[in-house]
Amino acid sequence: MVNIIKKELNQYFKGMFGYFFGAVLLAFAGIYTVMVNCNMGYAGFEYTLNNMSFMYLILIPILTMRAISEERKQRTDQLLFSLPVSMPEVVIGKYLAILIALLIPVIIIGFYPLVLMKYGALSLKAAYINLGAFFLLGASLAAIGLFVSSLTENQAIAAGLSFAVFLFTYFGSNLTDYLPGTAEASLAALIAAGVIIALILYALTKNITAAAWVIALSVTVLTFIYRRNARIFEGLFAKFIGSLSLFERYYAFARGVLDIRAIVYFLSVIVFFLYITVHSLEKRRWS
Amino acid sequence: MIKVNNLKKCYSDKPVISDISFTISENGVYGFLGPNGAGKSTTMNIITGCLAATEGTVEIGGHDIVEEPEEAKRLIGYLPEQPPLYMDMTPREYLTFVAAARGVKKDEIKNQVERSMVLTGITPVRDRLIKHLSKGYKQRVGISETLLGDPKIIILDEPTGGLDPKQITEIRDLVRSLGKDHIILFSSHIMQEVQAISDHVMIIAKGRLLVSGRAEELERYLRKKPVLRIRTRTNRAAAEELLHSVTGIEEITFDGEEEGITAFHFTADDENGAAESVFLAFAGAKRSLISLEHESMTLEEAFLQLTSGLDTYAPDPQASSLKTPDPEEDEETAAVSGREEDGIHG
Numbered sequence: 001m002v003n004i005i006k007k008e009l010n011q012y013f014k015g016m017f018g019y020f021f022g023a024v025l026l027a028f029a030g031i032y033t034v035m036v037n038c039n040m041g042y043a044g045f046e047y048t049l050n051n052m053s054f055m056y057l058i059l060i061p062i063l064t065m066r067a068i069s070e071e072r073k074q075r076t077d078q079l080l081f082s083l084p085v086s087m088p089e090v091v092i093g094k095y096l097a098i099l100i101a102l103l104i105p106v107i108i109i110g111f112y113p114l115v116l117m118k119y120g121a122l123s124l125k126a127a128y129i130n131l132g133a134f135f136l137l138g139a140s141l142a143a144i145g146l147f148v149s150s151l152t153e154n155q156a157i158a159a160g161l162s163f164a165v166f167l168f169t170y171f172g173s174n175l176t177d178y179l180p181g182t183a184e185a186s187l188a189a190l191i192a193a194g195v196i197i198a199l200i201l202y203a204l205t206k207n208i209t210a211a212a213w214v215i216a217l218s219v220t221v222l223t224f225i226y227r228r229n230a231r232i233f234e235g236l237f238a239k240f241i242g243s244l245s246l247f248e249r250y251y252a253f254a255r256g257v258l259d260i261r262a263i264v265y266f267l268s269v270i271v272f273f274l275y276i277t278v279h280s281l282e283k284r285r286w287s
Numbered sequence: 288m289i290k291v292n293n294l295k296k297c298y299s300d301k302p303v304i305s306d307i308s309f310t311i312s313e314n315g316v317y318g319f320l321g322p323n324g325a326g327k328s329t330t331m332n333i334i335t336g337c338l339a340a341t342e343g344t345v346e347i348g349g350h351d352i353v354e355e356p357e358e359a360k361r362l363i364g365y366l367p368e369q370p371p372l373y374m375d376m377t378p379r380e381y382l383t384f385v386a387a388a389r390g391v392k393k394d395e396i397k398n399q400v401e402r403s404m405v406l407t408g409i410t411p412v413r414d415r416l417i418k419h420l421s422k423g424y425k426q427r428v429g430i431s432e433t434l435l436g437d438p439k440i441i442i443l444d445e446p447t448g449g450l451d452p453k454q455i456t457e458i459r460d461l462v463r464s465l466g467k468d469h470i471i472l473f474s475s476h477i478m479q480e481v482q483a484i485s486d487h488v489m490i491i492a493k494g495r496l497l498v499s500g501r502a503e504e505l506e507r508y509l510r511k512k513p514v515l516r517i518r519t520r521t522n523r524a525a526a527e528e529l530l531h532s533v534t535g536i537e538e539i540t541f542d543g544e545e546e547g548i549t550a551f552h553f554t555a556d557d558e559n560g561a562a563e564s565v566f567l568a569f570a571g572a573k574r575s576l577i578s579l580e581h582e583s584m585t586l587e588e589a590f591l592q593l594t595s596g597l598d599t600y601a602p603d604p605q606a607s608s609l610k611t612p613d614p615e616e617d618e619e620t621a622a623v624s625g626r627e628e629d630g631i632h633g
Contacts, residue, residue: 003388007373075369082335082337
């Protein structure tokens, strides 16, 4: 696995991707620090990080887009398949390399609050808790990006698709305000979501029985609960969409609160997406 | 070493290969011969664990490729049809990565990489980016990758594809020399190539293993007995009687009769001698021959006919006779065999 990490880092920092990612992230961290802390005079580094977190929308896809799609395009995935290394090892190795590429600029950003301390008082605890959450948010988005990269052999499509998914998680909480809040609409939307999940499942596994079960189960369970107590469904779909928003979870750290639930949420997202990435790769061997 | 059992692979229920079984136990060069799309790459991908079979098993050195992939893969060096190279690395970096992934010990990596670069002649370009190398060099980087970790088995999918004649000769020489202490399984759609460098030949067509035997026997198998055709005004019964009286001809077949002219064909080991005897037999009986023709096929034609004329595979009686080694030749022919019990000795 160390070997895979080394190879990935070598590729990141030999080309421009690793440097580009780090440079842009640092440049914006600098700009936002000047704007938020120096010009506007906010005495908290967490505001800076909160404001610049949307940069991830563009930067994380740049970091993850080529991770697996390029292996497919150059047919080097065949080499990985034929080497005595397991698929989880390959995926985790690649992911850790991405995390290291992300960690380097984050560590450098870690010096900013210390510099700011020289010019005024700010809570270091809040700043570093938020920086940790900032890193976790990036790590979760990177896991999603890695998975998206395993779906196509075209880097540009991988980047675009990751961007679209990230945009959804970014605006997810805002969108919920425009969703109908009635119980009937929520029921219909949740059933539709169940069908979409079933279709994705079918596309990934080509298992029609499993997909049919998901549809049948979501329809019966949802209508059963609806019959028993329709009140729960009021605004439920909006809540469901809102809960998918990774950025919303990150904002919970804004006041320097260590939100354990959010950390567990981020870690589950990472594990889930790495798991389906391994499956997405294994599937290619079986199809 | 390699034991392939009843492999079958289907893409959306359509079989691309089926019933492929063979056993390889001795060092040597083994050629997979077949036209494009015959299932050579699919078979190789399954043997190396890059693709899962729909049915059947592959054992490498006693390890099942699906059950114990890491142990099995350690014994194989594989070069797919398109060399899997990282274009933004230099050959040295690339080979170092592969060597480490194959579990070569840290202090040995440098030596092994060095040695494989010397063997394949890529030392002069070792520090240039792979994307700037010529196709021939890229192919050689791919081959040197297969040597790392000292695998006993080296599998090369069309190693000479797209190379110029000089490069082809070099790669062939390399393959032949590696065959002395490795099992080399390589594929090609060019018959002369397989004939030139392999000790054993397996012909694959339409997803089936048609023939498996020593290279010298390939020629004997493909070059079926010469066929002679005659046309005569003699009626069928009389002509057949005459033909049966001639010694040295076999498989006399009546082809039909048109306007009183009957046609036959038959095979003979000695085609000239047989032609003379038939002529003399008819002349002796005061019967005329309208025509007497030799039908000869080049090796290439015979190969094409064998591999393309098949819509469904019908077992050829000669194929099975080839698969069963002659008693005197037992030791050598046994190394490749359609039946597993033959492959064990030697």
